[in-house]
Amino acid sequence: MFQVTITSNTDRDLYMGKMTGDTFMQRFEQQLAHQSGIHHWIIALSGGLDSMVLLELASRCLPAEQLTVLHINHQLQREAGEWQLFCARQAELRGLAFHAERVCLQPGSVETAARNARYEVFEQVSSRNTCVLLAHHRDDQAETLLFRLFRGAGVRGMAAMPRQRALGEGLLFRPLLDISRNELAEWAQEEGLCWVEDPSNRDLQYDRNFLRQQVLPLLAGRWSGVSARLQTAAGHLADAEALLEEFAQSDLQNCLAENSLQVDKLQLLSERRQANLLRYWCRCAGVQLTAAQLDSLRTLMTVAGDRQPELILGDRIIRRYRNRLFIEAMMSCPPWSALLVDVLAAPERYPGGRLLLKTESAASPDLWLAGVSVRNRREGDRCHPSGRPGKSLKHLFQEAGVPPWQRDHWPVCVRGDEIVAVPGICICQSWCEAENKPPFWLDWQPAALFAGSDSGTL
Incomplete structure (x- = not known):
């Protein structure tokens, strides 16, 4: 059986009638106050501690008719079906609509495949004036920064998770990002919440678990408040990334010819601004350039003018023609x-x-x-x-x-x-x-x- 942590009974009365002066609630409400024009909220609920706190806060602060609880069943654990039932019951107790999606993971890293599958579902359920709420907190942000640092990420990667971003026609929002996991746990216990414990969270073969259980506690023993410091660093990096994007957008307007880049104008930029613009241009087309791919793209810009070189990047292709760079999806078009x-x-x-x-x-x-x-x-x-x-x-x-x-x-x-x-x-x-x-x-x-x-x- 799966583990459920319960600190008191789950009677419906438990979820009603908190004081409006609750500081924790006020912090959450202040986060939601920054969002306008949202007609529907989708709560991503795994059943774990963090998402159960998110569910409880949202159910108290937002009208029930504007809320849907979404559970994504990764089918990785034998208890996955029971966790889905648990989440359905928690939504029912609060009088909220519930929707579950089963996903099949692609081969490769389980962590990456599970994340990709989740965000594909988020994209599918997102629509105009809809906001998907995720329960990431301050310690998750610290893990993300370290995880990407150890993978050799640049400024954009180490800016870690944005508080909010566009999601299709809707919005993705992380209202708990300033709150530590300890704070969430204390509040959950005070409120008598229950949640499931995923045994895979203790498995150190997963990089994030290793960071969470081995690396961050070691760092915290040396530097107090290390998660808050790392979150601050991520904020500085996010500011730097925003500035780089502003430069890229300005340079793009100067180098753009329809939806192609003019090579002669690109070559007037410094190497750093060239790289910044090319990364941004490719990112807008759904391609994250590696350092090696960036070098190949620069080579493509310098080959003899009478040739038509190309660079294949997954399901995208970059070609040069008449001193212009084009990026397109690789597709087979049926005849007219x-x-x-x-x-x-x-x-x-x-x-x-x-x-x-x-x-x-x-x-x-x-x-x-x-x-x-x-x-x-x-x-x-x-x-x-x-x-x-x-x-x-x-x-x-x-x-x-x-x-x-x-x-x-x-x-x-x-x-x-x-x-x-x-x-x-x-x-x-x-x-x-x-x-x-x-x-x-x-x-x-x-x-x-x-x-x-x-x-x-x-």
Whole structure:
């Protein structure tokens, strides 16, 4: 059986009627007061001491109809099912909605896999005006700083856990981050709370357990209040990281061309600012650059200008073309074979980018769109851009600076066998009536251009 620590009975009356002058409660309420616009709160409940304190505080401070208790079952221990039942019972005692998610862990480090699985669930349940509450406390913050320090992390890593951050369209918030585990334990005992004890927390093969049980007590014996000092250091590092990010955002604006980086402008920066910008740019695309990858990226910037080098980073790829760096997801795009009206009606179905119709006219586009379909380019394709001589598509792509790897999936609009438009590049004479062009324009935004300006319009 799993262990449950109980200091008194669990009658419903136990959870009601605390004095408003309770200092511990006031500290928690002050944390929540900084959050505005939250319509729903999700309490991440493992059943352990820390999360049970979080559950109790939230249930006293927030309306029950705005709360959901979320338990993530990692299925790592034989008692996992009983822990889930325990958490469901605790939510029921407080009259709160309960939701459980079972997760399967990926191979590799159990600690890392479990964390990744938890945060995937948090992302899934998060929505606009929703806040996920986590029970991390000051000692957890100290462990995180040391853990990342021993792994050779930089400023961003050693800033440890932020008090809050965006989570999808919602928010993730850690309201107990200034409170020590001893304070949580004392309050839980005074309030007669119960909780489960996970036996794996004593297993020293896990790095965090080793830090918690061996390293931090040793440090605390030498320097009193070491967890608070480490938390202060993490705060200083967080400030430094915020400043580095401000520099990166400023440099990005100076070096950005749509959603690519201009290599010549990058090379005007100092090496440190180059590295800071490249890390930030990649992080925005979901890539955490290692030191070796950063060196490879700098090499890619310096190869001969007539080459088109690339660097693969997991499921992302960085390419250089015409003195610009592009970062994109590696994906296989299905061929175009659809009516234009169907593509415009469901742009999210096409992973390679977005085809959009834009208009400033009240005229209906329906007659113009009738019979027009979308296909991929073909060898030898030519068209007659309105007001210009006929050209090959290859020539038009080169003129527009379209990178070679984007051309094969660029949409080509045709009526029968005749090209009527190349979205984002030109409208053809065959789609015009005398001197009248369609009362709209088509814009193709490849996936790599989403964060930048339009790719060019008709």
